[in-house]
Amino acid sequence: MLVAIIAAVVAALVAAAIIVAVLSVRNRTKTPYANSGKKEVQQLSTVGVGSSGGFTRGKGTSFRPESDVQVKSGHANSKKPADSLKGRFTGVSIFSVAVFGTLAAKLWSMQILSSEDYANKAASNLYTTVSTPAPRGYIYDADGIALVKNRSSQTVLADADVVDDHDVVARLSAVLGIPQAIVRQRIQSTTAGAQSQRVVASDVRLRDVAFIAEHSDAFSGVTVETRTVRDYPFGALCAHALGYTGTPSEDQVSNAPSNRDIQLTDDVGKSGIESAYDNLLAGDHGQRVVTVDAQGNVVDVVSETKATRGSDVYLTIKGSVQYAADEALASLIAPGDGVIGTGKGVGGAVVAMDVRDGSIIALSSYPTFDPTNWVGGLSTEANNVYNSDSAHAPLQNRVTAGLYAAASTFKPFTGLAGLEYGFAEGRSWDCTGKWDGFNTGSPQWCWNHNGHGYLDFRGGIVNSCDVVFYDIAKNFFYASKSQGGNLSDTAIQEMVQRFDFGKKAGIDIGGEVEGLVPTPEWKATRWRNVPANATWTGGDYTNMIIGQGDVQVTPIQVAAAYGGIATGKIMKPHLLKEVRNASGQTVVSYEPEVVTEPDVDQRYLEIVRDALRGVVTENEGIASLFAESGIKAAGKTGTAEHTDKGDDAWFVCYAPYDDPKYVVATVIEQGGGGSAVAAPVGAKVMEAVMAADAGSNDASSMGRIAGSSGRQIEGFSTKSASRSD
């Protein structure tokens, strides 16, 4: 207000000064004529010009002699030629006052009335708030071994249009030692997101960075940044559970939760734990208020609040077990330099879980990837390797998203159905190696074509005799309502579903799939366009009861369900143990959650548990695997047969059988027989689990795991001749 008053006074003074000036000009032109009789004529000759066309011509001539007289008279004291033009002088004066008045008024309105508005705009020009990236929290295993850390990396970035500047590309190529074509490709690459600056090279030597910084004129459009990037001390260890980070998508930025500020340059979780607990791992951006010039260059830092690092996440994973699992899969499947086909199978998964609370001790999937490749943006080369057909999907987490036929690992669950409906207990079967219970003329084979001889239900599970289960299936078929009986058409499925098959296990990382427990209803829908195939037949029963046909399960489902057999409860599998904030306090602790307690007669459970124990103790090959460690395990093998490719090998076990603590589920894609291929891996992992349980989990037993090369031996096939579980 005071400002406005002062301004008004100043403006008034200026205006007054101009008015006084004008008036004095007028007075000077007037006074000499105050007593002159010619005044009227003067005014007529000037002001009156143009007022009437007919009059002016006469007036003009009447004036001229006057000035002639003046000059000649010689005493024109105050007589000036301009006197005759005083009207014009007045006009010019008024115009001048109008010009200055208008300018002054406009300036008054801008500099006084709207000054604050303009000052704000000037400030928003000048000050820019830059958010400084916050380091992400670390990820530790259950015993505090760091699985994901941070480190600083010198990164060279280039504007997208640098690609057109041949000189700069050539210089970058020379300094960084990268071929020009690659430099150009990286600048053009948009895999890192919608950023205007593209990463040309990460982890550049300080020497080279200094050279680029010193010769910034020769590298226009190129900037060097010290970035905090993810560091993976064990390479690809536990990669599928940990996941990787990258620049956020436009969608992530615009749909960020209200308490989270995601910037395009941030590193955000893209998969696994990094993604699932991104909000906890991400820190709070620092804020730096800087003054900038018109080109956006930072001139000065005005104020700064430091970024705070994100919270640390502790996983239930035990590093040594994880390493044992990763290493076992890698050395089984690709012992020769990571090339698939130098070992057995083309892929595999192992999951170890604490059956008491659902803690995942190890989660391993092969082929795997090295999250380090995503640091600074996934290169096109790496992207091509990971996504090529021959790589066997290294990015897929086979534990949660790998779908397999359950094969004989299904038998304990279908067997429970048989026990419940009285088709199993107290009966015995004679296995001749083949079975034709439906009298089709083309018998179904037991895996042991020689036959198992006389068997009871326990023997059926221990020897995994298919004929026993074919016969149970036949009983279900004929007792079903569709065949005129009084049993539900989905009596077996209902039992299996009590153990949560066909349903996500609910692990706390994304990408889990549901699997499939086929039912007549499902089949009718599936084959609705081919009615001939849409009927649920006896063959569907016999296929399903041995976990073949359309049955699809994931290793995590199998592990959780075996936990259900071992303890009577199915726990929700989880990777998170606890979250600690930057000052080390535990802010979140995972609370175990019971998903379901399968409604099964305890007596039948005991029968199955006893049979599973028998599998481990009575099959010599499997018993020998646990002989040295002395682990009292119970388990089941399985071999999933395919018509078009090699058999998938399964082995699931839990231990100790009389006080179950852990379950380990193993599957080897196209690996061959369950007991020969999968069981050794499962036993080895179980050994590591029990060792860690005894307190031997430390980093010294761990090593670096390599990402999959994505290569496969030419013409490699694992089609196995026969099945042996």
Next chain:
Amino acid sequence: MALPQIDSLKTPDASLSRAASPRRGRLPLINLPFVAIIVLLVGYGLLVCWSSIEGSNDTTYSFTRQLIFAAVGAIVMMLMWRVDYQRFANAVMPLFILNIALILSPHIPGIGTDAGMGAQSWLKLGIQVQPGEFAKITIILMDAALVARYGGHLDDLREYLKVVFFILVPFLAIMTQPDLGTGLVYLAIGAMALVAGGARSKYLLITLALGIAAIAAVFAIDQLIYNSTGEYKLLKQYQRNRLLVFLDQDGSNTSSSGYNLQQAKIAIGSGGLFGKGLLNATQSGHGFLPEAQTDFIFCVLAEQFGFVGSMALLALYGALIYVSMRIARNSNDLFGTLIVMCVVGMWLFQILENIGMDCGLMPITGIPLPFVSYGSTGMIMSFMALGLIGSVWRGSNIDKKKEGRL
């Protein structure tokens, strides 16, 4: 038939003053208020120019250079002060030819250049000079001499049209460069000569109306050309943008002219009452304000010294124009009066246009602010204009002396 009559009337008057020019006794060498205002104005202008150069990182501008040219200008002014302006009273035709030669000289291959600015306005003579800027002086003399011949009564239509023709030709000549800003200054000088020289009001009003109609016609024809050929030919895109920006100032125009105007207004407005202080202009100092040393230098002043500083400049200009008009009023011959009035007209237009465009009152045009904008030619030209006024003042004093009134 009116022309010879007037000449015969005026010539004795001119010969009288020329006869009186040999010095007899002491004459007042300087007009104290006039010189005081010049010193203050030039000093203020140099301060602002220095701050605009010092405050930015742009190394293309040198204050020392500006200072040297101010000194050169002052010497030129003093020399012209001594020159008897009456020599030019009958030199309409030579002045006319000189004007056209000056204005067209940048088209001479080899020495003419567009200095990277898009208009063929400069000569490379060791240093770059803008002959069109110097032509303002010769146009002032020509227009004043032209109109003065009618003794304040330009009533005949044919004679009026003749004068308008002489005024328009230099304008058309400079549009070949093209330099609309300087051309408009020529027109302002001519308009002032006609108004102060007593041309019939009816003719003036009709001329004004025709001028507006011509502008409208240019736009209309340009639009027709656009409709048939798909591109504008008469007006350049930047000229269209400047006009569009002027008509729509809410900042939605994203052309460089729109940006310039926004930044200029922010610079002025953010100055507030007392300004941000010397060298604290962030708009120009951080490069947000383009052309801060030349066309938009008023913004640097307004940002640093606020409303008070802006008013101080306006007051100095007002005082200069007041004192100049007093000299014009007291001249013993119409030629002298019109010379001074033409200078006043030139200044008024430049001040209105330059400051006006900075705050959005006028469309953007490249016209320097007298005594403040950076530029050697403009500085010397401004001093030459002062020299002309000084010469007229001196002439009227010599006459007074002769008449024994001093």
